[in-house]
Amino acid sequence: MAESENIVVETAEKIFSDLADPQTINRDKKGEWKAPLWQALSENGLPLSWVPEECGGSGASLAEGFGVLSAAGRFAIAVPLAETMLAGWLLAQAKIASPEGAMTVAPASPKDRISLNADGTLSGRARGVPFAKDAKHIAVLAHGTSGLSIALVDASACRIEAGLNLASDGSDTVTFNNVTPVAIKPAPKGIDQTSLMLMGAVARSLQIAGALESMLEISVRYAGERVAFEKKISKFQAVQHNLARLAGETAAAMTAASSAADTLANAKNFDDAVFLEATAAKIRCAEAAEKGAAIAHQVHGAIGYTLEHILHRYTMRALAWRDDFGHESHWAVELGKRVAARGADELWPLVASR
Amino acid sequence: MTAALRFDPIRLPPECEKLRKEVRAFLAEEVAKGTFDPHSPHGGDSDVPGFSRRVGERGWIGMTWPKKYGGHERSFLERYVVTEEMRVANAPTRRFFVADRQSGPVLLKYAPEHIKMDILPRICRGEVCFSIGMSEPNSGSDLFAAKTKATRTDGGFLINGTKIWTSSAQVANYMLGIFRTSSSTKENRRHGLTQFLVDMKTPGIKVNPIGQLTGKAEFNEVVFTDAFVPEDHALGEIDGAWKQATSELAYERSGPERFLETYYVLTELVRALGDKPDTRGAEGVGRLVAQLHTMRRMSVSVAGMLHAGKEPVVEASIVKDIGTIWEQALPQRVRDLAAFVEPDASNHEILDNVLPYAMKVAPKLTIQGGTTEVLRGIIARGLGLR
Helix, strand or coil: CHHHHCHHHHHHHHHHHHHCCHHHHHHCCCCCCHHHHHHHHHHCCCCCCCCCHHHCCCCCCHHHHHHHHHHHHHCCCCCCHHHHHHHHHHHHHCCCCCCCCCEEEECCCCCCCEEECCCCCEEEEEEEEECHHHCCEEEEEEEECCEEEEEEEEHHHCEEECCECCCCCEEEEEEEEEECCCEEEECCCCCCHHHHHHHHHHHHHHHHHHHHHHHHHHHHHHHHHCEECCEEHHHCHHHHHHHHHHHHHHHHHHHHHHHHHHHHHHCCCCCHHHHHHHHHHHHHHHHHHHHHHHHHHHHHHHHHHCCCCCHHHHHHHHHHHCCCCCCHHHHHHHHHHHHHHHCHHHHHHHHCCC | CCCCCCCCCCCCCHHHHHHHHHHHHHHHHHHHHCCCCCCCCCHHHCCCHHHHHHHHHHCCCCCCCCHHHCCCCCCHHHHHHHHHHHHHCCCCCHHHHHHHHHHHHHHHHHCCHHHHHHHHHHHHCCCCCEEEECCECCECCCHHHCCCEEEEECCEEEEEEEEEEEECCCCCCEEEEEEECCCCCCCCCCCCEEEEEEECCCCCEEEEEECCCCCCCCEEEEEEEEEEEEHHHEECCCCEHHHHHHHHHHHHHCCHHHCCCCCHHHHHHHHHHCCCCCHHHHHHHHHHHHHHHHHHHHHHHHHHHHHCCCCCHHHHHHHHHHHHHHHHHHHHHHHHHCCCCCCCCCCCHHHHHHHHHHHHHHHHHHCCCCCHHHHHHHHHHHCCCC
16 A cells, blocks of 8 residues: 555554564463553554644644554454544544544444434434444534534543454443433534444444454465475465455455545545445455454364464454444445435446446 | 455546547437437347447447548547446447457457458457357367367468357358367477467358247358368467457456346336335345446456556456356346336336346356356466466
């Protein structure tokens, strides 16, 4: 990707290499790696990449932030970086300043809905909110009688039931019982729950694609080391073809995710092109995660099924990320409905619009 | 990274969209004239000389080639747009497509000047059709096992042997073939083959069409008996054809024709499901569109890299591997998703007409132009496994 020449992305990659080495993380059962990593990320302004300087952030571009998320996916890091970035982005849409510390966003699923009550408090339940337990604040998109609002909420004001995703990262249920926000402002025109979900979907797509890149790399490396039947398993055609398929799935995920990110970074609003790109990315990356993770495990055999080996850090996260900001089947139905509404002869013009 | 796969997000520049409108208008005109039926899947396979000449008149054959040879010095991305619009419309491109995609570029690179001046402008005018003579009865994917011989004689070579599965040979004016000029060596089994331009009117060439399971006969057995090919029709290095083959693969393997061959059944599925599909239909269409969109972005990305002078051979092989498997499975998926369409409704008539043909075409898609197995071998080599 072009952003490898970018200073923001390079900074992120350097921090991940130094402080999120997969072997070290995997051996550290107490999670002691998390605090220094988060501190380094914060000192470099990365969690608030998408927050303009006047709102307390570092004012990086959308493209730069997306580059950071690809790198985060390649390292399969499990701190609320993507979530804080998304929260900061949402708050910035309403010109609400971002506080320090970890954040997450609610809702994190197209099915959940938070309501703004007449008295200015928030009610509702958001399921599968990533890292809610670790967050100090939650950025909320709420539906009121006079339209949508964006709110900053103190996480301690909400009831949070801890849950875990496939990779044992926090995926919590957040209940808002007449919660008074720290700040609240009307959402600008063009920002609604679908736009928040599409931003989240593209973030997760980039992370999945990044994780697949690493799965491919470590699987190819392992196949070149492991000897069976007196030769490296990389010399068996069946293994070669499996790895070629993994490369194909990785390529598809990388392409879909980076194309969607590029589209969002250059779009004026959440139009049909953004919808196609973002939903296609989430759908295709989720499919690639399923096929790719299966191949990566097949190549590794039993050792890849152990806690000791790092493979599960990538495979389980790629699979878990499919669930956030809209299951791929949800987006497939929504995309299919839009295609149907446009009509058969308008499908090709949509696909070939750019 | 072990495998530095690159798929930059390439967008088609504005001149491409202007061109796209022109191509669509032209194709609509041709349909109105009755040149071809866009709802007949047979269209793209047909040889319609008048159509080829009119495409040539528009300047849409040899688009990227030098003007000196009848080309138009336009960009690779502009050619991409023309190719995909023709394919999606089921336009009858048989006469010029192979020459435009691969034979012309080979001649440009390896043919002597007088041959280039003679043949390339005729390709650009849509007048000549090319076939590719690679496979033999006992040599398919294993190209370097080819046995058909080109033996030196006065002023040229005599060709003896048999090529097989040669598409379009029944209508082609020329063949670009690979023939054995020496034996392979112990050190290099790929040594000894030379690429030749063969005029199909040459005495000693017999074309025997082979019936295909679709009911058509569009590939052939081509038998050579002392067929004379002049010295200057040997292209590139004698005995060194293997060096010439690989760089062309990126062009041949990553184009939109590698995932759009059965596209028409997806359009017709959308028509059959109507404007308010049930959840199952909507999800199925959504996934197929997401997959199609992703492949197109991969393919456009490779086109962009080719345009920038790169040689993304592994990326191109990935596009063909994923693309052909997708277009092969598409008719089956469409059949599945159309299973609950109301039988008395009228909007599935076209689908009913085209689906059987797409099912019959499907098996060849992962075989022609490099099998899935060969492609995966190339990808594996790119990953450093071989």
